[in-house]
Amino acid sequence: MSTAKKARTTPPYELIYWPSIPGRGEFIRLVFEATGTSYTDTANASKDGINSVLSLIDAKSTTSGDGNPPAFAPPALKVPGEGKEGKALVIYQTPSILAYLGDKLDLAGSDEAEKHWILSHALTALDLNNEAHDTHHPIAVQLYYEDQKDESLRKAKFFRESRLPKFFGYFERVLKANEEGKGKYLVGAKLSFADTTVWQVLDGLKFAFPKELAAIEKDYPTLFETFYNGIKEEGGLKEYLASDRRLPYSEGIFRHYPELDRQ
Amino acid sequence: MSTAKKARTTPPYELIYWPSIPGRGEFIRLVFEATGTSYTDTANASKDGINSVLSLIDAKSTTSGDGNPPAFAPPALKVPGEGKEGKALVIYQTPSILAYLGDKLDLAGSDEAEKHWILSHALTALDLNNEAHDTHHPIAVQLYYEDQKDESLRKAKFFRESRLPKFFGYFERVLKANEEGKGKYLVGAKLSFADTTVWQVLDGLKFAFPKELAAIEKDYPTLFETFYNGIKEEGGLKEYLASDRRLPYSEGIFRHYPELDRQ
Structure with missing residues (x-):
């Protein structure tokens, strides 16, 4: 969904969030866009992408996949290769995702x-x-x-x-x-x-x-x-805010x- | 206010929160008590301890002391010697304090x-x-x-x-x-x-x-x-919950x- 400036140096980050609205997913999109980091906004990327959100919040599920705990609500971040035993890591809760990405993308301060x-x-x-x-x-x-x-x-x-x-x-x-x-x-x-x-x-x-x-x-x-x-x-944000990736409030x-x- | 089992291996942690109620301060107290970590619960420790809370949330203040940013609301954690230039570190927001103490007190998982x-x-x-x-x-x-x-x-x-x-x-x-x-x-x-x-x-x-x-x-x-x-x-919690440090709900x-x- 976004440009792939850093595609070769970062894992294939995947944002799982409701399609068509900024919502809490927007806090995650902004850190990707501000750093020119490639990511897939799964529910906005294809017609059946919303299934990734519905699967995530299935009230009977005991996992969000690959041994990760279930997620209470979207957004969730999926990072292939960064979880237990080399599987995907899945994190939910906006502040937790921001703390993780902040460390990885140098948006979390100097000490x-x-x-x-x-x-x-x-x-x-x-x-x-x-x-x-x-x-x-x-x-x-x-x-x-x-x-x-x-x-x-x-x-x-x-x-x-x-x-x-x-x-x-x-x-x-x-x-x-x-x-x-x-x-x-x-x-x-x-x-x-x-x-x-x-x-x-x-x-x-x-x-x-x-x-x-x-x-x-x-x-x-x-x-x-x-x-x-x-x-x-x-840089990064100016271009993003003028693009059609920036979803309107509704x-x-x-x-x-x-x-x-x-x- | 608490026992001092680890007083020699941890900094003199200070919790700044409203006195007499569990409130959001309780989430912080529990991590100290569960790990037998010494801490001062400043507003409960003396009659004028509440001044530390009032000073913290002064709407004109531009700092919580020692070069730390102002705090929006209690609880805050003060850790002498762990801030910029060897001064005290002050952190506000319950989840941020828990993340900090979780790392220090081995309550934040294995990876x-x-x-x-x-x-x-x-x-x-x-x-x-x-x-x-x-x-x-x-x-x-x-x-x-x-x-x-x-x-x-x-x-x-x-x-x-x-x-x-x-x-x-x-x-x-x-x-x-x-x-x-x-x-x-x-x-x-x-x-x-x-x-x-x-x-x-x-x-x-x-x-x-x-x-x-x-x-x-x-x-x-x-x-x-x-x-x-x-x-x-x-261990730690059982003793605490039976003690008079555990404040009643009101x-x-x-x-x-x-x-x-x-x-």
Whole structure:
């Protein structure tokens, strides 16, 4: 699905995630794309690719193949040759996949301290991602939005007015305190998976809550002017974001319901 | 606060978390206690220990000290001498702290595959932990339960009937598939931080939803009979759970509201 710049030096990475939406798979795609790493986005690569996801989450399965434990939910990463006894390794959970790929693709900092700060910041962005999802599904994932709309209206107001300033203010402080990064990077002087993960959540929020973001972005100039705009221009990412591999937001984690936005 | 069996071979670990409740700090305490590792639970160690938490989450701070980035929320782990230039290392986010301590305290598996499976399972348990919290705070963390009780009643029903079976069924399958662990361990043949983390969430759920758990535990015999009861007997943990260092549940993540339990 992507160009194969590093195809000869990296294993044939396979991303297993729902097709047609960015979703949590997007956090994994961004680290591949930012590093020019070849990967197969299996469910988007062919018509029956979705079977790889359905097989992964089979509630009766006791393995995700090759002796790996079952996966609770997508995304999963499959790495041929890197598992037990030379078989494939399969990892699920977005932060765990990011930690693995961060090490392999040099997006995890320069020492142990940076490695853990990067994971922590990515986890915080993923917490914000979950809270954004819950604004349209505050009661149950299996209900339609329309069947939990009253609760959504109530939750979204608190989310916009309390949670967004808390998270944005936090990342603004992290950027300002990291002098080496000059506002462009959260940790150290170069791109990490904390940057790509925070960036994706900001981008999704701009889609889901355009009026709210337009009103408050100016309060966090390092985060939105220097960082957000800077990451879009990173080598690998700029090309990817303009390509048809970048899937549009629709009915996934980030949804634009005008009634949940600032009125 | 704890015994000092390994005081001479490990750094003076410091846990910074809210006093008087188990909360997310408990996931960190369990890895120390299971390995007989000395640590200071700062906010519980003295009357003004809470100042370490308040300082950590100061919304104007640009550092958690010694050149470390600010922390978004407790828990945080401070490790003197392990940070940049021989200063203290400070890490926030529960899964990041668990990954760090897991490596140091030999609770992170025997190879790279196991290391990532363990992190993934712990992350899944922490997702369940968050969903349990949200049953009594579905709308906003800053509102009292009484001000979001209608929504809580609705959410808790879906949580009990759909989410608990999904998570319990998943961990039951993981245990059954890991033949080496004989139902006692999620990954490999010995204790990991995945085990302590899943165990703590099960224990909290038994407190919060006693009727529901009593009714459905029998459907997951490996998880509740072999695993849950086995972990309670592990060296270090058995002593800890009987000690006054083990804080009682009250008004934290796990709360017992009879109206949210099975009727």
